Amino acid sequence: MEPIPVSRVHINVLILLATAVLFMMISWCAGVADLPRSGGNPRFDWMPRAGADLSDVGRSAILQFPGWALALLGLTVGGQVVLRAERARSSLRRVLGLLGGLLALTALAIVVLAVAAVFADVDTLSTLLVVIPVGAITWGVAVECARFVAPAFNAQRDIAVAQLRRVLDQRARAPRPTSTTLRAYSCLVVWAAGVGLMEAAVLWPVSLRASATGFALATAVVGIALFLLANFTSSTLVQESQSTRIWTRCWASVFYVCLVLVAGLNLMVLVPSAALGTAVVFLIGLLVPTAFVRLPTTAPQRLIDCSLGGALARILHDDLARSERTARHRLADLDAHAREATGPGVLGRLIRAVEAFRH
Secondary structure (H helix, E strand, O other): OOOOOOOHHHHHHHHHHHHHHHHHHHHHHHHHHOHHHHOOOOOOOHHHHHHHHOHHHHHHHHOOHHHHHHHHHHHHHHHHHHOOOHHHHHHHHHHHHHHHHHHHHHHHHHHHHHHHHHHHOHHHHHHHHHHHHHHHHHHHHHHHHHOOOOOOHHHHHHHHHHHHHHHHHHHHHOOOOOOOHHHHHHHHHHHHHHHHHHHHHHHOOOOHHHHHHHHHHHHHHHHHHHHHHHHHHHHHHOOOOHHHHHHHHHHHHHHHHHHHHHHHHHHHHHOHHHHHHHHHHHHHHHHHHHHOOOOOOOOOHHHHHOOHHHHHHHHHHHHHHHHHHHHHHHHHHHHHHHHHHOOOOHHHHHHHHHHHHHO
């Protein structure tokens, strides 16, 4: 049975990332090749020059790309009809799909260089009228070829079933969350506002403006930091690997500490007369994540609704609910694909259509 092609979004993102990595590597190499001027930093000034050098050659080359992409797509689809062996069809799909992905990457690279060439030579602007549409056509057709680089149908189904089982097991082990998602994020805002009020009280003797600025900055920074920390670490509540739990919580905590420290240091520089009080307040802000504790199952719901542990559990609950819907939708797509595959083939449908036409 033929597999379901990979999502267009995934293929597009993958090719974009590959293109970005390629240009970054070339830029790093350009910087290393000219250490006295670049200091080892990446250099991007090679792109306009390369685009100008490729203006004629690249335009003539990219004009052939749509034909190549259509040929790859035709070979891919035709091979699935002609070849009988499953292994042969799978090998053909993957080889031509990889070539399609490479063709899409090359077309995107030529388009980027053509755009960069305009900054070096304005006369190359007319080239974009040809390069961009042709590159877009090549991209669209080549991506369709790349979508065929997919695991076998049975492997796709096994992966989907395993994902659904893992999500259901994690939901069964997850702690009790807050009643609603709104309560969870409201709890984060209240804790952040508490830090902001303490900072406002510290800066009140200085001036009303300094107090309002301190409240707004402390509340915003601590609130954003708590939001990011909760979303980064919610999965650790049901993570079985201890090393993964420790690693995730460590780097997320370091990120949280950096955000809060930067805000605190800025306020200490802006209002040096209240530097000691600001340092104490932001030290308390650094300790706020210690309230992300898992409450016992016997705890009343009202306590969970106002706790950071309950907010963290609600974020996890929402993430797992989305994962479960995705896994079930994937299984439904695979089942529908299997039913369609067991139906009459092209010849059978053609015979039925002729018979229906006769009647």
